[in-house]
Amino acid sequence: MRKQVWRFSTLAIFALQLLPLETQAQSTRPETNMPGMDMPGMNMSISSSSSLPSPHSGSGTAWQPASVPQHMWMISHRGWDLMAHGTVFLTYNQQGGPRGEGKAESVNYFMFMEQHSLRKGTILFRQMYSAESLTSPHPGFPELFQTGETYHGEPLVDHQHPHNVFAELSALYTLPLSKKISWLLYGGPSAEPALGPVTYMHRESASENPAAPLGHHLQDSTHTSFGVLTTGFIIDRFKLEGSAFNGREPNEERWSIQPGPLDSWSFRASAAPTRNWTAQYSIGRLSHPEALERGDQLRQTASLEYNRALSAGKLGEGNWATSFVWGRVQKEFEDFPLNSYLLESTLNFRRRNYAYTRIELVDKDELFPDALLQPAFRIGAYTFGGVRDLIQNEHWQLGLGTDVTFYSKPAVLDPAYGNDPVSFHVFLRVRPGLSQHGH
Numbered sequence: 001m002r003k004q005v006w007r008f009s010t011l012a013i014f015a016l017q018l019l020p021l022e023t024q025a026q027s028t029r030p031e032t033n034m035p036g037m038d039m040p041g042m043n044m045s046i047s048s049s050s051s052l053p054s055p056h057s058g059s060g061t062a063w064q065p066a067s068v069p070q071h072m073w074m075i076s077h078r079g080w081d082l083m084a085h086g087t088v089f090l091t092y093n094q095q096g097g098p099r100g101e102g103k104a105e106s107v108n109y110f111m112f113m114e115q116h117s118l119r120k121g122t123i124l125f126r127q128m129y130s131a132e133s134l135t136s137p138h139p140g141f142p143e144l145f146q147t148g149e150t151y152h153g154e155p156l157v158d159h160q161h162p163h164n165v166f167a168e169l170s171a172l173y174t175l176p177l178s179k180k181i182s183w184l185l186y187g188g189p190s191a192e193p194a195l196g197p198v199t200y201m202h203r204e205s206a207s208e209n210p211a212a213p214l215g216h217h218l219q220d221s222t223h224t225s226f227g228v229l230t231t232g233f234i235i236d237r238f239k240l241e242g243s244a245f246n247g248r249e250p251n252e253e254r255w256s257i258q259p260g261p262l263d264s265w266s267f268r269a270s271a272a273p274t275r276n277w278t279a280q281y282s283i284g285r286l287s288h289p290e291a292l293e294r295g296d297q298l299r300q301t302a303s304l305e306y307n308r309a310l311s312a313g314k315l316g317e318g319n320w321a322t323s324f325v326w327g328r329v330q331k332e333f334e335d336f337p338l339n340s341y342l343l344e345s346t347l348n349f350r351r352r353n354y355a356y357t358r359i360e361l362v363d364k365d366e367l368f369p370d371a372l373l374q375p376a377f378r379i380g381a382y383t384f385g386g387v388r389d390l391i392q393n394e395h396w397q398l399g400l401g402t403d404v405t406f407y408s409k410p411a412v413l414d415p416a417y418g419n420d421p422v423s424f425h426v427f428l429r430v431r432p433g434l435s436q437h438g439h
Contacts, residue, residue: 051066051275052066052234052237052272053065053066053068053272053278054066054068054070055124055172055174056070056072056083056113056124057070057198057202057204058198058199058202058203059111059126059128059167059168059192059199059201059202059223060168060170060186060191060192060193060194060199060223060230061172061184061186061192061194061230061232061239061241062192062194062196062197062198062199062268062270062280063198063239063270063272063278063280064198064202064203064204064278064305064307065204065272065275065276065277065278065305065306065307065321066272066275066276067275067276067307067308067309068204068307068319068321069204069309069319069434069435070085070434070435071085071087071397071431071432071433071434071435072084072085072432072435073085073395073432073435074435079116079117080114080115080116081114081115081116082112082113082114082115083112083113083114083115084110084111084112084113084432085110085111085431085432086108086109086110086111086431086432087107087108087109087201087207087429087430087431088106088107088108088429088430088431089106089107089108089210089427089428089429090104090106090427090428090430091104091105091106091107091210091425091426091427091428092104092425092426092427093105093141093142093143093210093211093423093425094423094424094425095142095143095144095158095421095423096144096418096421096422096423097144097417097418097421098416098417098418099144099158099416099417099421100142100144100158100421100423101142102142103137103141103142104137105135105136105137105141106131106132106135106136107132107135107136107141107210107211108130108131108132108135109128109129109130109163109167109201110128110129110130110131111126111127111128111129111168112126112127112128113125113126113127118173119175120175120176121173121174121175121176122173122174123171123172123173124171124172124173124174125170125171126168126169126170126171126172127168127169127170128166128167128168128169129165129166129167130162130163130164130165130167131165132162132163132254133162133164133165133254133255135162136162138151139151139152139156139159140156140159140160140161140162141159141160141161141162141211141212142158142159143158143159143160143211143212143214143423144158144381144405144407144417144421144423145158145214145362145364145367145379145381145407145409145417146158146159146160146212146214146216147217147364147366147367148160148161148216148217148221148249148290148366149161149249149250149252149290149291150251150252150291150292151252152252154369155292155366155369157366157367157368157369158367160211160212160216162254163201163224163254164190164224164250164254164255165254165255165256166189166190166255166256166257167190167223167224168188168190168191168192168223168224169188169189169190169191169257170186170187170188170190170191170192170228171186171187171188172184172185172186173185173186174234180235180236181233181234181235181236182233182234183231183232183233183234184230184231184232184233184234184241185230185231186228186229186230186231187228187229187230188228189226189227189257189259190224190225190226190257191225191227191228191230191245192222192223192224192225192228193222193225193228193230193243193244193245193264193266193284194230194232194241194242194243194266194267194268194282194284195222195243195266195268195282195283195284195299195301196219196220196221196222196223196282196299196301196303196327197219197220197280197301197303197305197323197325198220198303198305198323199220199223200212200213200216200220201223203305203321203323203344204307204319204321204346205305205307205321205322205323205344205345205346205356206323206344206346206356206358207321207346208346208354208356208385208386208387208399208401208429209344209346209356209358209383209385209403210425210427210429211383211403211405211425213325213340213342213344213358213360214340214360214362214364214379214381215325215327215340215341215342215360215362217329218299218301218327218328218329218338218339218340218362218363219301219325219326219327219340219342220301220325220327221249222245222247222266222284222286224250225245225246225247226246226248226250226257226258226259226260227245227246227259227260227261227262228243228244228245228246228262229243229244229245229262230242230243230245232268237271237272237273238269238270238271238272239268239269239270239271239272240267240268240269240270241267241268241270242265242266242267242268243265243266243267243268243284244262244264244265245262245264245265245266246259246260246261246262246263246264247263247264247284247285247286247287247288247289247296247297248260248287248288248289248291249289249290249291251291263287264284264285264286264287264289265284265285266282266283266284266285266299267282267283267284268280268281268282269281269282276306276307276308277304277305277306278304278305279302279303279304279305280301280302280303281300281301281302282300282301282302283298283299283300283301284298284299285297285298285299286298286299292369293331294332294333295331295332295333296332297329297330297331297332298329298330298332299327299328299329299330300327300328301325301326301327301328302325302326303323303324303325303326304323304324305321305322305323305324306320306321306322306323307319307320307321307322308320308321310348310349315347315349315350316349316350316351317350317351318347318348318349318350318351318353319346319347319348320345320346320347320348321345321346322343322344322345322346323342323343323344323345324341324342324343325340325341325342326339326340326341326342327339327340327342328340334365336376338362338363338364338365338376339361339362339363340360340361340362340363341360341361341362342358342359342360343358343359343360344356344357344358344359345357351389351392352388352389352392353386353387353388353389354386354387354388354389354399354401355385355386356383356384356385356386356387356403357382357383357384357385358381358382358383359380359381359382359383360379360380360381360382361378361379361380362378362379362380362381363376363377363378363379364376364377364379365377367413367416368416377409377410377412377413378409378410379407379408379409380407380408380409381405381406381407382405382406382407382408383403383404383405384403384404385401385402385403385404385425386401386402386403387399387400387401387429388400388401392433393433394433394434395432395433396430396431396432396433397429397430397431397432397433398428398429398430399428399429399430400427400428400429401425401426401427401428401429402424402425402426402427403424403425404422404423404424405422405423405424406420406422407420407421407422
């Protein structure tokens, strides 16, 4: 029965691709003119004047503020709007303390989007790929106190796993029902359920930081799930949505798609009161997410995101983005939940300069997988960094950056991690320039 549900859900999503598309002449009709989704030739632009968050600024259906700048290439062709964006970090990563190590690595992702009117609504196809299975040092990116997933059948500790080659293969259909109400249908064989904030890879507040948050697996690790079906409604500046999805974490075969039953669920409520603010609360139950842990997990998250474009002044032209994220996981066979708190901010000033910080407090219970007891430790991580764009034009941005991370931890961890470990990155960051629309 579960296999039949999975097959039906996947076929239902991708059957949308087979439906006849409207011609370019039809794509300008008034009923497709949704708030915040107007584009040249299609009435669906992603310009900074939009009133609601754009579906092009991240993965899944999570909302970032509408004022977030768009680093992507765009072109219109025969009624289609074609978009591409991504980021590549070329990094030397040095993690401190007895468990630390230094390695060269590359964190990266590439995303492609195709958008067209479909009947009275709009269809958006999205594909995201990552080459991290080739560019991450084994067993993964070194990162003190990071946990989650496996390598060669063993738990990953003090390392961040590489992302999958097929990080997202999805379709999003949006249908206006009235002036202020729209219905959405989203999903695919590799997609993101309605659970958690905008994943860190796409958050503007984390755009200059090459490292994953330590709270990733308590907040937004479901951004790659192999089987997702989401539906919901946008009501003025609010969105309510629910998902059925495959809750298992991807396995070590980073180049494959691993379909499974849609045995997990989530619900999310989001709000975009102004162009500069978004907020969300979500809850979900994940069925056996970890390969080496028994039982289900109940996850809750809440987040608040702020973004503001800066005009000419003391700081010059730029942008300021800040996010606060809370995540909690209650494991089925554990008495106490694990909590994580994250505050991160990136300030772009005088166009070419970026200063960023990330402050985290995270409960970790997987630092010593061979121990008979698995106590949770409250870990603090405090990152401060900066980037300077060496090349900045309408096509490319090439930046040189560095950061340093300090930690707080219980004294009982000193024998394993040292008294005061310090970690740092030195990196080049490459991405598209700010969006320019061509025809």
